Amino acid sequence: MRPKLVLFGDSITEESFGEGGWGASLAHLFARKADVILRGYSGYNTRWALKILDKTMNGIGGDSEEPAAVTVFFGANDASLPDQKSGFQHVPLDEYKENLRSIHAYFKKKWPSTTVIFIAPPPIDEEGRIKDLCGDDPSGQAERTNEAAGEFAKGCITVAKKLNIPVIDTWSRMQEIPDWRKSTLRDGLHFTPLGNKVLFEEVVKTLKDVGLSDEKLVTDQPYYYEVDYKDPSKNFGN
Template identity: 35%
Template sequence: MVALRIRPAIVLFGDSITEQAFGVEGKVGWASLLASDYARRADVLNRGFSGYNTQMALPLLPKVFPPSKDNQEGSGILFCTVFFGANDACLPGERQHVPIEEYAKNLETIIGTIRACFNIFSSAATKDDDKFPIILMTPPPFDPAAWRKCRDLEEDGRANNVAKSYGEKVLELGKSLGCSVLNVWNLLEGATSPEVYGRYLSDGLHLNEEGNRKVHEGLMELIGKDHPSLAPLEAGATGEGLAVEEKLWRELC
């Protein structure tokens, strides 16, 4: 069987907010916007798993990130996003709840596994750091009233201040392990009221189109700041960044 060549790839690993990141019901998502930015530069691979927490994600690691150079031969991985926590941050007693210290330990395992796999053959490490680039993303804010209404629930099972605390743990982990962190909770104005940050959410938890656009905007700004060599370079431009593959049509005639 002849395999289609994969361009250098960007791998998105996370829960439903990643699974839905190419858009739902015809609306754009942060991954579809990312794929547009990297057209002719890199392939965006979505590995999102609805409902998963970090504990559930651990058994996926050998399948999503196989520890063999042969599985990635010829392409290479530019960077990876890790976006778990919205489910881990469920309140104790909820089926998806993972205690915050265990959550941090699981994330550390995920980061270590990804780096052990990709550092073998990736040439995408930043100039001042030989670690494979991983961008951690914090849980978004949570709107309890919208969640209850959408899910027809009597109790929330989640809380916005808990989502914030799990995000703070991600920030700590990013600092200690040398990972960039996109603070989605802050980006979507989680410190305000549900009337404000709720405009970014479709059901109190997941992102609507405005929320997806906001996350994409924040992600691209972070890439340009922390990993400029991995940012898309405008077609025909020169300098630091990823240029389009193959010549522009104007160069061929």
């Protein structure tokens, strides 16, 4: 039975198997070692995530088969400004933090041995958002700001530290990349291939810290050059 890695989150998770996507890169890295299970729900905030949590996780195999790890990557939608176009996705910061605690509690109860990893929301390029939503209309307003995203990222990190679980500070890490607004973000919010690569590397590092590295995970079945081709039963049994 291969270990499972579950990716639970919003659109940045749902589209993570697209070209250069961080989810596909994980599946590729662990191609013979672990199954990467995609549970991304575009546009969802933590309030809605909590409501689907049990339904969506029950489909992933029995309670006896605990995944090795699950990433929880919400906040980009919660941090939408309440009085703008995407206000219906907004969740107040305190509720966001409480929802993250509830999601963590759910996993600890359902799968006690599973490592829960929080991923904080990414930074926002407001100009990119305006262009995406309003085209060239200069009167347009961004429905998300980098400042609000930063507050939710800090909230996510605070909750993770308190729970003593790993957390990836996407918001800070991506702003270290040269020209991050355009180089890592495609529309001010979603990732370019470089943005995907940055997150992929952070997830790989975090998994390694909890013992889930390419080196430590067991390869499913012998490599072809290890097979005794004159007597393959030596490798495979009968």
